[in-house]
Each structure stands twice: as C-alpha cells, then as structure tokens.
Amino acid sequence: MLINDHFQNYKTYGIPKAQLVIADIPYNIGKNAYGSNPNWYVDGDNANGESALAGKEFFDTDKDFRISEFLHFCSKMLVKEPKETGKAPCMIVFCEFEQQFELITKAKEYGLNNYINLVFRKNFSAQVLKTNMRIVGNCEYGLLFYRDKLPKFNNDGRMIFNCMDWVKDSHTPKVHPTQKPVPLLRRLIEIFTDPGDVVIDPCAGSGTTLLAAKQCGRKAYGFEIKKNFYKEAQEKVLKNVQAIII
Numbered sequence: 001m002l003i004n005d006h007f008q009n010y011k012t013y014g015i016p017k018a019q020l021v022i023a024d025i026p027y028n029i030g031k032n033a034y035g036s037n038p039n040w041y042v043d044g045d046n047a048n049g050e051s052a053l054a055g056k057e058f059f060d061t062d063k064d065f066r067i068s069e070f071l072h073f074c075s076k077m078l079v080k081e082p083k084e085t086g087k088a089p090c091m092i093v094f095c096e097f098e099q100q101f102e103l104i105t106k107a108k109e110y111g112l113n114n115y116i117n118l119v120f121r122k123n124f125s126a127q128v129l130k131t132n133m134r135i136v137g138n139c140e141y142g143l144l145f146y147r148d149k150l151p152k153f154n155n156d157g158r159m160i161f162n163c164m165d166w167v168k169d170s171h172t173p174k175v176h177p178t179q180k181p182v183p184l185l186r187r188l189i190e191i192f193t194d195p196g197d198v199v200i201d202p203c204a205g206s207g208t209t210l211l212a213a214k215q216c217g218r219k220a221y222g223f224e225i226k227k228n229f230y231k232e233a234q235e236k237v238l239k240n241v242q243a244i245i246i
C-alpha cells in the first residue's frame with residue numbers, strides 16, 4: 001500500500017509495525033544533484049554541453065528532510081525488541097557517504113544503538129563532473145541499524161559481506177531520478193525478513209521497495225509526498241501488484 005502523504009502523518013493510517021524499514025533518504029545534494037548523472041549534459045554526452053538539468057535539484061523535498069523526524073518514525077514503527085534471539089527488527093538506510101556520520105550519532109538517541117555499514121558496488125560510475133581529473137565514485141552507501149539484538153538473518157549458512165553488488169535493474173519502469181534496483185532490494189528483504197513480515201519504506205519514491213517486498217511475499221507499506229512520483233509509482237511500477245490507492 002502506497003500512501004501519498006508525509007511519513008510524519010503515519011498515525012492517520014493505522015499501518016502495522018515493521019520487521020524491516022528500508023529508506024532511501026533525500027541526499028541533500030541540492031543544486032549539484034545531477035553531478036552524478038549523465039543527464040547533466042545534453043543526451044548524456046559532455047561534448048553536447050550542459051542540459052537544462054545542470055545545476056538543478058532532483059526534487060524540492062530534498063532540503064526539507066529532517067533526519068530526527070525520520071529516526072523517530074523508524075523507532076516507533078519497528079516491531080518491539082523480541083525476547084528470543086534471531087527475530088529482532090532492523091532498518092536499512094541508503095544515504096550519501098557523509099550523511100552516515102549524522103545518522104549514526106542521532107540513531108542512538110532513538111534506541112538504534114548498533115549499526116553495520118553497507119557498500120553497494122556498481123560496475124560503472126554515474127559521476128560526470130571532472131572525471132578525467134580525479135577518482136570517480138562507483139559505490140552507494142547504506143547503514144543497517146538495529147537496537148540491541150542482532151536482526152533476523154536468513155543467510156542459509158553462508159557469509160554475507162557488507163560490500164554487495166549493485167545489480168542493474170533493466171526490468172522495472174524508470175520513474176524516479178534516484179530509483180533503486182528491485183533485485184538488490186529483494187535480496188535485502190529476503191535476508192532480514194520472512195514471508196508475511198511487514199516492510200515499510202517511508203520515502204518510497206517510485207515504490208521499488210514495495211514492489212520488491214510484494215514479489216517476496218511480504219506485506220509492504222510506503223509513503224511518498226510528491227504527487228507525480230506517487231502517481232507514476234502506482235501507474236507504472238506497482239500496477240501489477242495489488243496496491244491500494246489512498
């Protein structure tokens with residue numbers, strides 16, 4: 001179920017608590033948003049000069065994002081810490097490299113005392129500015145937070161490394177500038193939840209987390225404030241899953 005509202009209004013909707021919160025939070029990169037995106041240039045080629053997107057933001061909700069409100073939401077909407085081991089909930093935040101420090105510090109204020117850093121390794125770099133003068137980034141970053149007990153962990157007896165491959169998603173319709181690949185989200189969901197568990201994405205964008213969760217047989221809830229992203233998510237990304245429109 002995708003809700004066209006601020007996640008801060010979650011109480012209105014009576015959604016169940018989550019075993020896993022996955023959130024790809026706005027990166028606050030402001031006017032250089034397309035500096036890591038070929039769209040900075042006309043047809044993605046610097047020989048053609050800058051496009052209308054050069055020096056622009058991805059979306060105007062970027063600068064209003066409040067990390068404390070986000071962490072408050074997560075601490076309230078994760079299921080309670082269970083007595084047994086192997087069942088605890090967790091949250092995964094995709095974020096910009098430097099946001100990690102603020103998140104780690106502030107998460108403790110909300111009882112999310114422990115973290116594991118995650119690196120998602122691409123076999124390409126989306127960066128376009130000064131690429132022949134410096135090392136270019138090919139990784140996305142994330143943090144896995146949990147309260148005290150280690151989270152549920154479906155590893156099938158194998159080690160899982162904190163550096164994971166970024167599997168390109170050529171299947172899901174592209175409707176959002178920072179859309180995450182559904183195969184990667186499915187992998188994360190399968191590791192940290194069981195079928196029937198609840199997954200929540202408070203910053204759902206194109207609805208990829210909800211799609212991945214539904215494909216894995218999990219219950220999925222998400223919030224997205226921007227009407228256009230919400231509409232495209234419903235019409236293009238979630239059209240084949242049973243999404244209730246609010």
Ligand SMILES: C[S@@+](CC[C@H](N)C(=O)[O-])C[C@H]1O[C@@H](n2cnc3c(N)ncnc32)[C@H](O)[C@@H]1O
Nearest residue numbers: 006007024061176179180203205206208224225
């Ligand atoms: C980085 S994008 C998420 C992209 C998403 N992971 C995907 O694969 O499409 C963050 C999204 O959060 C939304 N957003 C920002 N603040 C929000 C809030 N308070 N409540 C709900 N959505 C919010 C933005 O409009 C934006 O679409």
